Amino acid sequence: MSTASYDVIVVGAGSMGMSAGYHLASRGARTLLIDAFDPPHNNGSHHGEPRLIRHAYSGGAIYTELALRSHELWNELEDASGEKLLVQSGVINMGSPGVYSLEDKRDRSAAFNVEIEYLDADEIQKRWPGIQLPEHYQGLYEPKAGYLFSERCVAAYRKQALAAGAELLVNTLIRHIEADGEGVAVHTPSGIIRAGKVIVSAGAWFKTLEPFITLPIRPVRKTVGWFESAETLFNESVFPGFTLGTENGGYYGFPSIGGAGVKIGRHDTGVPWLPGEEVKPFGSYPEDEGDIRRALETFMPQAAGKLLRGAVCKYEFTPDEDFIIDVHPEQPNVLLAGGFSGHGFKFSSAVGELLADLALDGSTKRDIGLFSLARFQQAPSR
Structure with a gap:
C-alpha cells in the first residue's frame, strides 16, 4: 500500500472502533479503520450475541448518561440500517x-x-x-432495558461507516505506531499510513502495541x-x-x-x-x-x-473495571479507548460519538474524568 494521509486512523475496528469510524466519517473526516481481523469476528469481545443494555448503573453518573445516549444512538442505527438491533425485553x-x-x-x-x-x-x-x-x-x-445483537450492531456500523466514506483495512496487524511533528504514522505490513490523529481501540490486543503504549489492561x-x-x-x-x-x-x-x-x-x-x-x-x-x-x-x-x-x-x-478513554500520556494526537471490562458493549455507540468529539474537536461535553489514565498511581507510558 502506498503512503496515504487521513484525518483520523482508528486502530481496532471492533465495537468501539467501528462506532467511532462511523461518527468520524459522518462528520466529513477522512477516516481509515484498521483491524487485525475482519469485523464482526470471534477474536475479540463482541461475538456470541446478545449483550445487555441497562440504564440503572452504579459507579459514576457518566455510565447512566452514556447508557441513555447509547440507547438513542442504537435506535438511530436501527432506523438507518433497517436491522433489528435492540430488544426492550426488560x-x-x-x-x-x-x-x-x-x-x-x-x-x-x-x-x-x-x-x-x-x-x-x-x-x-x-x-x-x-x-x-x-x-x-x-x-x-x-x-425499558433489554439486549443488543452485538454482531449485527458491529456489522451495521461497518456498513454505515463505509457508506459515509470511511475506508476499512481488514486482516492487518499493526506493527508499530509512532508520532512525530507531522502527525502519527501507523506501520502496517503493506507500508506506512499517516494521519493527523489516531484512535487506538485495540481491545484485548493492546499489549501488541507496547512499548508505544503500556496500559493496565x-x-x-x-x-x-x-x-x-x-x-x-x-x-x-x-x-x-x-x-x-x-x-x-x-x-x-x-x-x-x-x-x-x-x-x-x-x-x-x-x-x-x-x-x-x-x-x-x-x-x-x-x-x-x-x-x-x-x-x-x-x-x-x-x-x-x-x-x-x-x-x-x-x-x-482494568484494575478498577472502569474504562480508559484518554489522550496518550506523551502523544496528544493519539487517543486511547480500552479496558471495557466485560460491561462496555452497550456503551459503544455513545463511546464512538465521544471519541469522534475528542478527535475532531479536542474536547467533549461529557465529564469523562472517571476514565482518565491519571487515576492510576503511575500513569502508563512508554
Missing part, C-alpha cells in the same frame, strides 16, 4: 444485599428519571416463576453457555435479561431467543490470556460449563438442561 437485576447492593442503581435511576421497580424475592418469583431466590435477595427491574478468557430451558418460562416473550449477584460470583444472562436456550455467563473470574496465545475452546476447563450450570441449577433450575452451545470471548479488565 432486565431484572437480582442479588444478595450483602454482596450486590442495588442502592446506587436506585439512586442513579432517580437522578436520571430511569423507570425502575424495586422488588423483593417473592415478587420476583411471582412475576417470573422460573426464578428461585433466597428470601433475603432483592431485585431492581428496568422495563488484563485480558482474560471468558465463557458463556446456552442451556436447554422450559420455553414456557424462559422464552423471549415472557422472560427478561438478567444480572445476578451471589455469594459465589456475579452472573448475567438472557431469555431463550428463538429456542436457543437461556444464555448465561459469569462476570468475575476468567483465565488470563495474552495476544499470540492459543484461546482454548469451550470445555477445556471444568469451570467453563460447571460455574454457569451451578448458577442455573441454584436459581433457575428449569433452565439448567442440556448444554446446547458454548462460546469463548475475551474481557479486558
Whole structure:
C-alpha cells in the first residue's frame, strides 16, 4: 500500500472502533479503520450475541448518561440500517444485599428519571416463576432495558461507516505506531499510513502495541453457555435479561431467543490470556460449563438442561473495571479507548460519538474524568 494521509486512523475496528469510524466519517473526516481481523469476528469481545443494555448503573453518573445516549444512538442505527438491533425485553437485576447492593442503581435511576421497580424475592418469583431466590435477595427491574445483537450492531456500523466514506483495512496487524511533528504514522505490513490523529481501540490486543503504549489492561478468557430451558418460562416473550449477584460470583444472562436456550455467563473470574496465545475452546476447563450450570441449577433450575452451545470471548479488565478513554500520556494526537471490562458493549455507540468529539474537536461535553489514565498511581507510558 502506498503512503496515504487521513484525518483520523482508528486502530481496532471492533465495537468501539467501528462506532467511532462511523461518527468520524459522518462528520466529513477522512477516516481509515484498521483491524487485525475482519469485523464482526470471534477474536475479540463482541461475538456470541446478545449483550445487555441497562440504564440503572452504579459507579459514576457518566455510565447512566452514556447508557441513555447509547440507547438513542442504537435506535438511530436501527432506523438507518433497517436491522433489528435492540430488544426492550426488560432486565431484572437480582442479588444478595450483602454482596450486590442495588442502592446506587436506585439512586442513579432517580437522578436520571430511569423507570425502575424495586422488588423483593417473592415478587420476583411471582412475576417470573422460573426464578428461585433466597428470601433475603432483592431485585431492581428496568422495563425499558433489554439486549443488543452485538454482531449485527458491529456489522451495521461497518456498513454505515463505509457508506459515509470511511475506508476499512481488514486482516492487518499493526506493527508499530509512532508520532512525530507531522502527525502519527501507523506501520502496517503493506507500508506506512499517516494521519493527523489516531484512535487506538485495540481491545484485548493492546499489549501488541507496547512499548508505544503500556496500559493496565488484563485480558482474560471468558465463557458463556446456552442451556436447554422450559420455553414456557424462559422464552423471549415472557422472560427478561438478567444480572445476578451471589455469594459465589456475579452472573448475567438472557431469555431463550428463538429456542436457543437461556444464555448465561459469569462476570468475575476468567483465565488470563495474552495476544499470540492459543484461546482454548469451550470445555477445556471444568469451570467453563460447571460455574454457569451451578448458577442455573441454584436459581433457575428449569433452565439448567442440556448444554446446547458454548462460546469463548475475551474481557479486558482494568484494575478498577472502569474504562480508559484518554489522550496518550506523551502523544496528544493519539487517543486511547480500552479496558471495557466485560460491561462496555452497550456503551459503544455513545463511546464512538465521544471519541469522534475528542478527535475532531479536542474536547467533549461529557465529564469523562472517571476514565482518565491519571487515576492510576503511575500513569502508563512508554
